[in-house]
Amino acid sequence: MAHKIIYRTPYLLSPLVFLTSGLLSPLVFADDTSLEVIEVHGDAQNKHLALGSTESLLSDLGVDFSAAGGVSNLPILNGLMGDRVKVLVDGAEITAACANQMNPPLSYISANQVTSYHVVAGVSPVSAGGDNIAGVISVNSIAPQYTQNSDLAWHSGYVSAKYSTADNGRNFGVGARLASNTLSVNYQGSFSDANSYEDGNGDVVLDTLYRAQNHSLTAAIRDDKQQVVVKLSHQKIPYQGFANQYMDMTDNTSYGVTAQYKRAFASSEFAGQVNWHSVKHDMGFFSAEKIGMMPMKTDAEDISSQLKWRINLDNDSSILLAQEYYHYSIDDWWPSITGSAMMGPNDYKNINNGKRERIALVAEYESQNSKKLWLNTGVRIENINTQVSEVQAYNTGMHMGGMHIGLSDAIAANTFNAGSRNKTDTVVDANVLINYQITNVDELQLGIARKNRAPNLYERYSWGVSNMATTMIGWYGDGNGYIGTPDLGVETAHTMSATYTKLAKDDSWRLSTNIWYTDVSDYIDADIVRNFNSSGIDGNSRNILQFTNVDAILYGAKVDLRASIYQSEQLGQWQVKANITNTRGKRDGNSSTQPLYQIKPLQTQLGISQQVGNVENSLLWQWVDTKTRVDNNRFENQTDSYHLVNLSSKTVWDAFTLSVEVTNLFDQYYQLPLGGVSIAGFKQDNATGFTQLAGQGRSLNLALSYAF
Template sequence: MVNNKSSQSKYLISPVALLISAVLSPVSFAEDDSLEVIEVQGHSQNKHLALGSSDSLLSNSGVDFSAAGGVSNLPILNGMMGDRVKVLIDGADVTAACANQMNPPLSYISANQISSYSVVAGISPVSAGGDNIAGVINVNSISPLYSNSGELAWHSGYLSGRYSSVDNGRAIGVGARLASDTTSFNYQGSFTDADSYDDGNGDLVLDTLYRAQNHSITAAVRDEVQQLVVKLTHQKIPYQGFANQYMDMVDNTSFGVIAQYKRSLDDGEFEGQLNWHNVKHEMGFFTPEKMGMMPMETDAEDVSYQFKWLLNLDHNSRLLLGHEYFDYQIDDWWPGIEGSMMMGPDDYVNINQGKRQRIAVFAEYENQLDSKWWLNAGIRVENVRTDTGEVQPYNDGMSMGGMASMSGMMAMEPSNAMAAKAFNMLDREKTDTLTDANLLVSYQISNYDELQIGLARKNRAPNLYERYSWGVSSMATRMIGWYGDGNGYIGTPDLDAETAHTVSVTYSKLEANDNWRINANVWYTDVADYIDADPVRNLNTTGDVTQDRNALQFTNVDATLYGVKIDLLANIYESTELGNLQLQASISNTRGTRDDTNQALYQIKPLQTKFSLSQQIGNFENTLTWEWVDSKTRVDNNRFENQTDSYHLVNFTSKATWDAVTFTFEVTNLLDEYYQQPLGGVSVAEYKMDNTNGFMQLAGQGRSVNLGVSYSF
């Protein structure tokens, strides 16, 4: 939201970062074998090469991503993206404070800071989080470790670095820890810097450069029955390109505090957490790869608390009771530009003192009924209140965009001034009552196979942009939307909450000698009042159909989604000469349609398969991966979604560890294949540079040679 800032003028380390000093332990990742919940957690040395965004970690757990910025891709679970996926960072609910969701929750934590995470798609327990219909991703960095000494002293640390050739990317991760038997202090930081990357043809993919840093300092104290943890966070992103948006990020500065208290009780456990997160976010233009002149700004704050009481009813059953409160507030305005007839003289007020408040209670019961049957059931009731103040356009005269030429004629743009007056006359306060329920049953068929069946009703209330984006002119609508599709969006104040009913069946089979295991999951989701968008008018003023885009208005429809996923893990060979060889394979397919038109929902990934052959011998770990993605032919015509061709990617990774040092050599897209990302949206940056080809799909990265090193001490 600033104007024409140069990337060269931005500092790599913010002044606040220089004030943060403390210490943190090393972390690494090991997969859990559960059916519905996929967890990665643990601690070990020399494995801090996971730098940059968390995409690569979560992708291995079945999470897809809608392309955005280099650190800000939006997660997709079961074909649903954006706010339909609840993302918690250390248990805290952080809201994307941007009309394009340029700062989603996962952008506030780097991969090297993550100590554990869980992915629960579809059938998530009510305690995992509400206000979502796709599932819950919980990423954790709070993992205090203590020593055996009564004296506070140095415990451990690490320093990691990584370089990638495709984008000249540089990343650094730092961690250190001081600890005693009752006290722990941790620091973790990361710095990433990358240029725009090349595709498989060797062409520059415009406006994909970025720079970011994240810092956290955590203090923990404990005794025999309780623990208190306080975590401070800071992020500084001086710039980040968004190839599939009309704007870029030119600053994102945030601070956060988490206070977490746990206490053991005679019959269970109590946990309480307080969260505060503040962000100042600016959009504008900073690179000649996508020129423009328009500032946009947001100030936002998340304040929340969660209380949970775990009661052990008997040896086999327990009851979890919870109460949560969330308060999100945002101001979104676009400063007027001096001397501009269209973007001035006043500030354009998009959201004025917007509020989204949630209060929830839940109860969850779990019982190991006998040696074969396990049960989890819960109910959650949540009240969501949204509101916003009066708004204003740039001016009360000619609408933003003025007169537009269409087929040789002059057509008047819709008036933002009139839209603002109509919006201000509305009763803008809305209240939604959400009732979630889940039932998950697991049956141990034998010692080697298990069947799990889940049923869930889940709800999500509209976000503030879906309800309160009031602008109607071409440029105003194009500033709204996190889909990367080049279209424009208009809010609908009387949107209803989404209600999803999901059934999921998972079968797991383990070979008697544990040489292989297979998981197969089938799921079906019916969504009432799914928030989609219908065309209001075409934004194309050229007469060239390749440049067609729509202004769309958010609306409620019914939708159906379903899918299947099969995973295989097998030990295929072991010898002294070749070491251990392991095969991993997965195949997944998702479909989603609107019930009224049978049209495909937006950004549903086509059939995909993945095979990995891993070798571990001595100090070396080598992995060869082949991934194939089918052509995408089922597309959302309302959004002019592009079809994409099938493609395959081959990646190779080699890792060697000696004592405290780990080296990594990696080649991604080994065959340097050109491909278009089926979930990438369109390249607005390329369109603005040369619109003769219309809105082309965003291309993926070409071959990259990546080098990494990590030292633990």
């Protein structure tokens, strides 16, 4: 098989390049007479200047985000969000342990800790990960480095800092590494603190403040055939505002352990990994920007193991056999409030002794049977079990002033406890991926896949039916309430994707076009049960919805261009990059073809960059079209089109790297198409209604990193 080399500019690749790796190492075929495999790492552009959320890194790879907290935005791939996207942190799965998904997997790692990151949208190899229909995002911090000396000694380190004016954001990062020829020890930490940011009108976007810290300690030991790695991690978020939720995060404390083992044999490789992650999560209120008195708590634990054996059949092909196990458990309860007639005298048990267990078997074949053709195909079989114990309401119902308080939830609890709370599904994933190099400058990539995702515990087992109980459920930021459905079915997606790439003979430009189509059976959407209006003001109604299975269709197209446009000794090298993306999603049925929720409208970007010695300058223009296709069931708002201009300059001087950036240069006011509604603003002044969450105004961002 062709050798591997490192390609140091990850953003010059078409989206479907990332489909061609069976182990989440993106591949592209070089302009050569032979087929050359290139392993792409996303850390080349990081330099530890990226601090805080990993959103800044992943957005460059085509990932959109649904607004949530400052470090907890939910990724969206090809119009699909939340659990439909599989997110791996150092190969481990972490489950969002919250009724609002306030602690999604990406919130547990800071951008400065990331050494490589990969995105596989749509058609992904079965070995990349199961239980998803949108694709796989993998971020990694484990990257042991060794020296030629036998004594353990200082290897390298860094300190980084960043300040942003729009939110008075302060971010700090630090790393230190000791190494020998057999041992590597690495510590990385980060601290982030920000006030609520200002929009383009200079108004504060309420309840967008946060504070977070992440720490990791990784040790690795090796010999000439094998390597063992152990990583310890800890996160502490004392508070994080969620402008588009009724609650805020008042604490998130987690601990994790990841252990990896790899061994090379004469004609095969073995890799094993075990993971443990525990989190205690509190929701409530901490700021005058959104007040309340209701507490909510979750205790959750993820335990998993993965065993993978890759066997080389010959010089051009291999087979991967794998077995994976995942166990997730959670308790979600809402403590009673002393003296409250409505929220007491009992604790409200929302998810009691909840469990979600997956067992998977994987077989995958990969072949490079000519200089022009590469093939990956595989099958994944998973058994998925979900279950919960009996629940309880705050009370059995009581009378106050002629009103019956709590009765609906008490009846709902009894009905839920009397029904089935244990469900097992067996699903089959399969894929075929083909890369064909037509000529040295033409490449065709084709993919087809069947993928499945079983409902999460909240989609199946959120049993409350009152306005208060239901509005605590949901990660959509829409102000509506949600009820679970115990017999909810598994989502099954059939996806087809094709990419054609053309590049210049002298490699001065590269044009990539991608189209994709996904047909989803039993897509988990929500139907209206009733509506409510907490303010009594016309136009402020919200809906109570119940999760249900429908059929849905999503499709889209992407065009990406990279080109070198000028080069001289005085003015350096100039490059242009441009892309345009359009995504559509709708229900597919005789009764309804309404648009799906949070599908981003047509968007395009045009950027020009200049590299002169150690200085890199860039100008980026982004335009997003008017959003008119909205989900009426969720009262999704339409948004106006907008454009943003960003300027940045980065210079490297010895061990220092300095970055100066101005985002939203013209301080434009705009509303986030994927932002949801401002519940914090509604609670401050309900006469304004549920307005769309506004984006960040002009911000001057300064970042400095020192490596030693």
